[in-house]
């Protein structure tokens with residue numbers, strides 16, 4: 001049981017990234033590979049600052065700003081230098097690896113001795129329920145804020161940019177600027193997942209971000225399938241559904257592990273699972 | 288209101304596929320003029336409109352709007368004066384957004400898109416009343432995604448969206464080309480009454496000579512990147528349909 005609750009918490013921690021990918025997909029209709037780097041960046045900054053005895057809450061703005069910077073860089077390379085968004089993301093992600101390694105100083109930093117965001121509050125005696133409550137509250141507030149932004153005039157403009165570029169240009173919207181801001185927001189959210197996961201698993205590893213974009217993508221695909229299925233039009237409910245997608249994704253992975261699949265096979269299982277999510281709706285269309 | 292001075296546009300300059308889409312076109316439109324543009328495929332009509340809107344920059348010549356030289360101004364900045372309806376009904380609206388969201392964006396076309404929630408009950412009511420004038424029954428479907436509507440419905444809404452914010456110039460590029468005859472006439476009548484009501488300066492590109500004959504107070508025929516014929520209000524009034532058909536033979 002606790003095994004599944006742990007998966008549930010991990011799903012919550014990763015859902016901030018899923019929300020980020022939900023935004024970048026809405027703007028570009030392509031997966032933003034920067035994710036792998038900005039996720040680790042969030043975790044790396046968290047490790048370094050926690051070890052330097054920063055307060056866990058005070059670290060959040062730094063993590064958000066760093067993620068935003070990474071996203072802006074991808075956005076600028078894509079829009080100003082006219083490089084394919086996919087390639088721009090790969091370039092920034094690759095460069096970030098060295099930066100992350102430099103900041104962290106070594107490839108792995110344990111966070112057992114530090115005061116993390118999870119150990120700073122005590123709702124329950126049992127730490128799992130404590131962690132669960134905290135991550136739930138944390139993610140719900142994030143979803144609320146993101147949902148609010150997306151419903152503002154600015155947010156509508158941002159969503160429209162991905163939907164019809166000819167329309168937004170004619171309506172006085174600077175599409176390039178929107179893409180850069182959108183990617184900045186998306187990667188801040190991703191870095192925030194790095195912040196949460198590092199503290200939840202009590203360590204930061206330089207390789208923890210490898211392939212994480214697939215997890216985010218899978219979560220968003222599950223979320224989008226459910227959004228279509230239930231015809232959800234409310235932005236807040238769409239975001240909650242994406243969070244649900246992230247949790248579901250982790251539960252499925254936990255299940256495969258529990259039936260005895262070799263943990264080394266986890267990435268392969270993840271990739272196959274995402275492939276499955278992509279093709280199932282197509283198979284249904286053809287019959 | 289709109290002044291084009293010696294506009295030329297060359298695509299793919301210096302390459303084998305070089306095209307001179309516009310050749311030294313000069314044109315002046317007064318406020319509240321309604322110009323109809325006809326001409327065969329590839330004669331440069333859309334290019335002319337794109338250069339006014341800023342979707343394309345001219346190779347040489349000046350574009351002056353309301354006395355300001357906007358020749359080098361980006362399209363999104365020129366939207367301060369200009370609203371557009373595209374030939375493709377999908378281009379003027381965002382499919383993934385609701386009707387209401389689309390109208391909200393149109394209502395803030397000329398202003399900053401701020402971090403405030405602009406859709407409230409009074410805005411909803413304003414949109415509802417506006418859409419009701421179309422008589423298409425869309426006023427009760429404000430939350431529906433634009434993508435679920437037909438081309439004709441979307442084109443009609445795009446037209447209404449163009450006057451949600453302060454507009455001086457309305458550019459219509461074959462707005463009825465993709466529509467059935469009935470929707471086409473609804474669109475043209477709506478456009479005509481909006482142009483009158485909001486005292487707009489308008490340009491309509493059309494291949495439908497009946498529309499071209501019926502609407503507008505000035506008519507030009509484009510041919511191979513040049514203005515071949517230019518009829519003022521009284522010349523246009525006395526023009527016979529038959530004569531127009533003969534231009535194209």
Ligand SMILES: Nc1ncnc2c1ncn2[C@@H]1O[C@H](COP(=O)(O)OP(=O)(O)OP(=O)(O)O)[C@@H](O)[C@H]1O
Pocket residue numbers: 298299306307308326327328329330331332333334335
């Ligand atoms: N982006 C572009 N790149 C290269 N050539 C172009 C481009 N846009 C237009 N052209 C060329 O410029 C010429 C004028 O095109 P334009 O679209 O203005 O014609 P049009 O009068 O609107 O025609 P239609 O009635 O078919 O819409 C054509 O020869 C076209 O091939």
Ligand SMILES: [Mg+2]
Pocket residue numbers: 332333334
């Ligand atoms: Mg054209």
